[in-house]
Amino acid sequence: MLDSTPAALHTGAMPLLQTVGLTKRYGTFLANEAIDIDIWPQQIHALLGENGAGKSTLVKIIYGLIQPSEGEMRWQGEKMVLSGPSEARSRGIGMVFQHFSLFDNLTVAENVALGLDGKESFKDMSARLEEVSRVYGLPLDPRREVWQLSVGERQRIEIVRALMQNPKFLILDEPTAVLTPQEADQLFTVLDRLKAEGRAILYISHKLEEVKRLCDTATILRGGKKISTCNPKAETAASLARMMVGGEIRQVKAAANRQTTVPRLVVNDLSLAPDDPHGVRLQHISFELKGGEILGIAGVAGNGQDELFAALSGERLAQDPGTIVIDGQAAGHLSITQRRKLGAAFVPEERLGHGTAPRMRLSENALLTGHAASGMVRRGFINTAATLKTVDRTTETFDVRKAKRDPEAASLSGGNLQKFIVGREILRNPAVLVVSQPTWGVDAGAAAVIRQALLDLAASGAAVLVTSQDLDELAEITDRIAVMFHGHLSEPMATSEASREKLGLLMGGSTLEQKEAAHAVGA
């Protein structure tokens, strides 16, 4: 049974966990520098910071995955040295990872068993799993293999697995990054309940509004140091962001008098079977995107966005040339290079390996997408000076920070590499830009630069298609939004009319499914 009110949690007079001068050094680099945090029972404590601020390092230390270089942790007032995660778990520290620590080819029950200490039989464990998932309203089928499950279900496994240890202290690393707004709301209900049961929660998130709504305390890290511990409810999102970034974030501004012109990207009834068994079938996708316009595609990952990107970019060819029209030319049958020559540019979601070749220099990476239409190749020979010039121009225009003039792509930080990739495409003055997750895993400063660049590109008359899971981002830069669900694309709606609720429902497929049900009855 899950003991929902552990007596020890009601002491309250003393923090459950204290870190005192916690420091983690990698060579000369300080990932964490003298961090003091007090975690109290019955509180949700937010941990805020940009990428690279040291949040992950800190929670890894608390979970026993890595050892601190200096400083100590105190658990209920006593010094604690963790030999590993299993000791952390046995003390009552649970963790839900951002990149799930699940095993795709094992069943839900097996995954949960691996997160426990194996003191009970598999059968007892399965029974308890069903009970915990019922009690907390987190439904799971223990016998299914993980690869069959949606992202939301996968997260449920992680949470149930953590809850089955009956933790006094639960760490959640960006739990809502991959959820629909409704799924996130369900999670908040569970978290409120856990808090009411007297447990402490450390909550890592980039979403400041969410933190303000949910958390009692917030600690802000920047560059490995603790900047402040405050009450997020007393702060504004802007003041929290200021503390995270250490300065003002540039406000993204759309040009006031943006004109939409002729249709530059038209998709007519595009259907495409998936090319791998896990893929999604694209079903009758149609939309029209005019010059000067930004269309956003929202949706939970894995609903066909990758497939749509592949079809638009020419990585996969459409059966009928007329299904994709770029600047008036049927392009469904054209290769990637031919589409680039028509003036299209593409920024895939994955930066390393798809957007760039990680071990190649930036100049070589510039050449890889620019060879078709930018004079970097002359009679089959590479014009090195031209490729370097492209790098320099991109660096200057988009403030790409790097150690030397022409480093390997993999050596750049995520945000800087993304600025380079987006910049590389924008500087080619494309007629159509298709960009997927433009600011995924990018810090706030770089994200603002990228969003502004997309707005400016649209203002110059290009058509921009943005796929993103970040609804705030779409609200900020798009003119219209459509939602992708199970390979269907909803009718685009004006961004001003797209409420979170409306989008959330579409992301969960509600209205679409109703439509389908009606259709089935009619047929």
Added chain:
Amino acid sequence: MGLIEAIILAVLAASTPLLLAATGELVTERAGVLNLGVEGMMIVGAACGFGGAWLSGSIIVGALCGIVAGVLMSLIFALMTLGLAVNQVATGLALTILGIGLSGLIGSRFVGEKISLAPHLYVPGLTDIPLIGRILFGEDAFVYLSLALVIGVWFFLYKTRAGLILRAAGDNHASAHALGYPVLRIRMFAVMFGGACAGLAGAYLPLAYTPFFIPGMTAGRGWIALALVVFASWLPGRLVIGAYLFGAVTILQLHAQGWGVGVPSQLMSALPYLATVIVLVLISRARTGGSTAPAALGTVFVPDR
């Protein structure tokens, strides 16, 4: 003894080293390590196994020598790929080349010597049953051991917590590490088990198949064992079927030549590999999702500290 009975006995004998080596490799690969050095570990196992048996006069000592030799070879592999995070494919190939050379060195003084083969089981009454008696109750100990080993491996992988952890390490080493499992240690034991099985499989050849040692006597059986693991899609049950099938092909090829069937022997020798390719195609066509191979197979893991 009828012809069919003789063929079945020969098939069982030819299949046993394949089954032993493949069982070890299956466990290794289930933990996420691709050790292409099976052939090398086998041939060193054959040389040491024969040497041990010849010097001591005991088949059991010989078998143990083969196992130890296989484990030592696999430890070289473990040191390189797990300790130093070297590419597994390159290391495995190097291990085979090393093994072939090393076995020649170790075995050179035994070439031309002879031992008596491992005795076959005899149960009065049972073994004398016509047709099935010798097949079921008249084998050498290795045949029974190999079957027991597969059943043991199946039980371990699917019915024990340790087996679950091993499969987890092969599916996603980052997750296994994040949950606090010692991925490298798990993989080292899996590699050692693979080495022990390959060493035993190699020792089987001079101890129970042909009563002498000649260099290169494994004759590609290690490679067939590797193909077999893929053929079995990493499932112990299918491994048994596959091993006997591949063994049968080897024996039939000999008989086919004897009967004057006009199929080139080279084509028959290639059959196990052809069959593996066909099975791979069938698997990938029939697959509805998930991956049949351990997802982390062949990838290097370096934990952060």
